[in-house]
Amino acid sequence: MARSLRLKGVLLLLLVAGLVYVINPPRDRIVLGLDLQGGIHLVMRVHTEDAVRVLTDETAEQFAERLDNEEIDFADVETEGLGQLTILNLDDSRLREVRDIVAFSWPGWDLRSAGGGDWSFSLRPSEEIVVREQTVSQAMETIRRRVDELGVAEPVITTHGNTGDQILVQLPGYEDVARAKEIIQATAQLELRLVQAGPAIDQAVLPPLSSALENIPTELPTGAIGYYQVNRVAAITGRDLRNARQAIDFQTNTPNVEFSLHAEGASRFREFTGANVGRQMAIVLDDLVVSAPVIQSPIYDQGQITGNFTVDEAVDLALVLRAGALPASLEYQEERTVGPSLGADSIRSGVTASLVGLAGVLLFILFYYRLSGVNAVTALVLNLLILLGAMAYFAATLTLPGIAGVILTIGMGVDANVLIFERIKEEMRTGKPPRTAISVGFSRVFWTIVDANMTSLVAAAILFQFGTGPVQGFAVTLSIGLISNVFTAMFVSRYIFDLVLSGRRQVPALSI
Incomplete structure (x- = not known):
């Protein structure tokens, strides 16, 4: 048991050291989005009609050259509009050869009679869309x-x-x-x-x-x-x-x-x-x-x-x-320029909102769960550190909606700890000792926490796939936060409980 705790402690220390190294200095390591640092x-x-026009002109020239090479008589190939050509006075006796040429070299075009020896050569609507x-x-x-x-x-x-x-x-x-x-x-x-x-x-x-x-x-x-x-x-x-x-x-x-x-x-x-x-x-x-x-x-x-x-x-x-x-x-x-001063104001407001929200949540946890709240606070701080470290390592862009994702991550991290603590309290009410209550509590809420975070992760993936710019920034921070939530709630919180209780033979009560 003691050896396992030491190994987990060393791994956590290495993780924290690596995260601090990746983040420091945050101004250089975390990429800010347009709404935070300004830009264009x-x-x-x-x-797109230009491309269709070029294709039409090139086809007219190439088709006329091909007919000349095959010695098929015609007067001219005229451009009538986008994707619309007219072949004047085409030799009808060699129509089968012309159709074979069209089918092989211009499969996206249709050849139809326009009457009077002329033929319409037009780009199919489906091909024009492509x-x-x-x-x-x-x-x-x-x-x-x-x-x-x-x-x-x-x-x-x-x-x-x-x-x-x-x-x-x-x-x-x-x-x-x-x-x-x-x-x-x-x-x-x-x-x-x-x-x-x-x-x-x-x-x-x-x-x-x-x-x-x-x-x-x-x-x-x-x-x-x-x-x-x-x-x-x-x-x-x-x-x-x-x-x-x-x-x-x-x-x-x-x-x-x-x-x-x-x-x-x-x-x-x-x-x-x-x-x-x-x-x-x-x-x-x-x-x-x-x-x-x-x-x-x-x-x-x-x-x-x-x-x-x-x-x-x-x-x-x-x-x-x-x-x-x-x-x-x-x-x-559309053209819009975001000045650096406006971006600085956004950063200041976002950071202030994050700190106020974090402080409020931490005070509530410490007041309501007492010493066990210190456990949750430690897990939340590490959660934020993992989130910022992952964004710095993968060069993810932090936007104003991304800061909202950080705040939401804090709230969801608290939610996971609340589930764990309330389950532990229920187990203790049934007469189980603290060590047993902690073990049973963590095991019984594991899939509940995983399911809740996976559902949110699927929603974040959809936002990232179909959203643009700021919406994707929100989805990225939320996704990283959800993954780190599961890790800190189930691994870090459990480690802290085990570490605190490891030096005691008898634990009559738990401050929770």
Whole structure:
């Protein structure tokens, strides 16, 4: 018996020492949520129709190319709307082949007669839903990578609302709203395209008009937008990037962005530049040409993007290029900033409420259960220590609802001790000695306490699964608290009773 108590005591001391080590200092070890340390709260809508539009345009181009390769006659493939194409004057004699092509290469599309030799080629509604859902998922992953590049600890990035196309982003501790919004919203569609041969568009607004009409100025007026005629198909896109970083062009002493390509992209880039030495290559970012250098020689796996960048702009551009392009544009619908002072007030109020609640509970226990109340107080303090230690170890985020979860944990911990003490008192009323009453009392309330905490744990798991942000914070603290409740009530309280009674042969009464 004595050896068992010593072993349990050593284990408890090691546990307490480990918890103190993990928590200390609490300011650095416990991650605070947006409502406690301040930060940015953003809700944005993903324009999923952009992805459907891109899919429609790509399908039109690919389908026309496939028909040409199969030497199937048709006049044109026209885009009628989102997910709606019309094939003009399709050769009906080869309709079976066309249907086989559709079934094999475009299983999510339907081919129907539109009359007059034309055929409707449309995206199925179920397939469109899948495309839109995938677009939101891809946007979330891209945003997550960009936020990670910002170095924000414990951001919240999840779907929001019931429409299925909204994303919630919370950045605790981050205060630069303008930069965060710009980095998150940047589409960052990078493309390298070959400039078509002919007079440079930056010397005329419309070259065909300048050559056909007289007295048309060939220089761009101030504020006008110039255009480049480029190939429709990009030689290299952002998907081919391996890395991107901000650098300095030592010839001009201006900031730029250097990029490198992965093996497959580098092979295509080398072949592309080698075949087009002496021609211009447009570097296109979000449908805008940032520069159009002349290819001097074959380029392998590296290049640079130059423009009128500041250092900060070059850093941010490299960041979004590394994180990848968004599959669709974003529209901000809600923006909220929580200042650090408001977060400090929340912490102060939450801590005050916790301490007042804890003090009230402890005083009641000590008054009602006397010396046995000291047992319960010790178990409750260890319960809180385990809760904070677990949150620090697993880097869980503490939010204001999480503090409410801590307070609720205190109450449920008291409830477990009340069950134990009342059962012990009942056993003693039947004439059992204190040692026997304690043993029987703990054994008979064990499953009651486990069942009660398991039921609450299931509810907490549901809250975590289907809740967002603060609700999840509440669920996390509640779950950890419930598990530690069972441990401290059934193991620590029992150990303290056994330790106190171990040095006595006769225990005529128990202070309870």
